Amino acid sequence: MSSPHATELVATARALCAPGKGVLAADESTGTIGKRFATIAVENVEPNRRAYRELLFTTPGFETFCSGVITFEETFAQSAADGTTFVDVLASKGVLVGVKVDTGVVPLHGGLDGETATQGLDGLDARCAGYYARGARFAKWRAVLSIDRASGKPSDLCVRANADALARYASICQKNGLVPIVEPEILTDGAHDVETSAAVTERVLAAVFKSLSDHGVMLEARRTGTILKPNMATAGADAGDGGASTEDVARLTVRALQRVVPPAVPGILFLSGGQSEEEATAHLNAMNKARSISHWFPYDPPWALSFSYGRALQSSVLKAWRGDAANVAAAQEALLARGTANSKAALGEL
Template sequence: MTDPKMMAQMVGGAGFIAALDQSGGSTPKALAAYGIGEDAWNSEEEMFALIHQMRSRIVTAPSFSGQKVLGAILFEKTMEGDADGKPVPQLLWERGVVPFLKVDKGLEEETDGVQMMKPMPELDAMCQRAKSKGVFGTKMRSVIHEANADGIARNVDQQFQFARQIIANGLVPIVEPEVSLKSATREQADRLVLEHILRNLDALPDGERVMLKLSLPVEDDLYAPLVAHPRVIRVVALSGGYERDEANAKLSRNRGMIASFSRALLQDLRADMNDEEFDKALGSAIDSIYAASVCNG
């Protein structure tokens, strides 16, 4: 059973979800943007230690709290680690931020215009470990490159198959079939994503609910039927490569959607900032993303 206070916050809270879940492939880029080059580590273990330091600094900053940040998506190593002497999920919830865990293991090669998720044979065990640490939900990402109806149907179906398994483990899944901003057929792909998500939502048994994390659509308010669907807890938007100002502007035109930004949240943070400068930059980003998330309700 999910925590009722966490569920109430995700259903009705004002704010957004921070995406702090960069994994192996995206960690070097995240560190580079933070001002730490690849010459700063000699092993994967050292690299992950550096990104954990960055994330710990974020989640312990004064501006990072449940007043504006509803939830935070964590990488597995971050969930297993400590910040300020406490397990990260515990620290987050003490600050009013609902913890989520990224559970996917990366992407398959592109076929039929989409990249499916790799198999997750240890998903049940990971979900139970996350529950034991106080995690509320999960997130898993697949990618859509072309408006291929068969490919998108398979992509979305796979997301919901794993979502049912996650629900059975007592967690709330965030389903994320991302439409690439580089797609030449983005508008058509958006519509196919809507069609196949609605089909899968309507097939969910009574009492089963999901969250959705979607690319900001070409057509404003395209996902309004998902925002209103009784089996959807919340629809959140990924920044997908947009700079923060553009992502905020697009988000503000999509009623009922809130942000779940990663790069757009962290883009102004640098390792060499002192604590006051760091919190000021983070707080400014949080304020702007919060404003875009609550102005369109």
């Protein structure tokens, strides 16, 4: 792909994947943040959403572990209490701002029961141009797939449809100067084992990178402006005693990535999925600590392996805050603690 923004795309991608840093996923939709607020008895209204995001973005030391923030469209347009836009608040810390540009999922016609496709391509070109003009430098699009061995999920149709949409989104983003974060999430719902999760992850990512190539998204080595945000290969939430060890998750996840992800990709920023804060950090740490274990991996992973967590950075924060301004400092301390732990994990130093 040729883009007038090629040099900037490379610089942005590298900045997002800086050693020891990750991306905060603060892009929960209004409905999703409402579910999170319900757990702490906070009303889901705009002033509360704005106050909570301000708490996150103004945390002292935030920039030491965070290279970028993914925002929801409402958040992208909001300002802090003193009138400074959130874009400027983050820019003052050297933190890049991104926007979630998909508009959610709908049932996939012709797919298996419960399979979905992600919407948002209509008008995306103009929206991306507008986000760039207002200070955004990257974007995110989430595809959602599930595993069910009995029915054959994910179907070939579901894999192809979501891979194609991710590629079209990525191409549009790069044209407009935004680094695309490509997020094909395989949900943890189900009783499948970790080996099945790894195999499906490999299959889905192979299709995604084939489609990215077909759409001219991938650039030559060291000149790519695309970041992958995949799930880790974990056993299903209902696997029971069939759950996997930390080492198994790390080994099988990286093995799947090594088989299908081009070395040109600058970084892989994992989503936390259904993992607890502690699990997500431990798995990331194990992957980076194992880089020197030659019998695990046939060669050293060429990408930065870091995080783009939502719940795994915010669960403790929400519990500490509970919608009370008197608790802001405690909530920010909780965010700094989780961010610091994941920063160390991204270096294999936890």
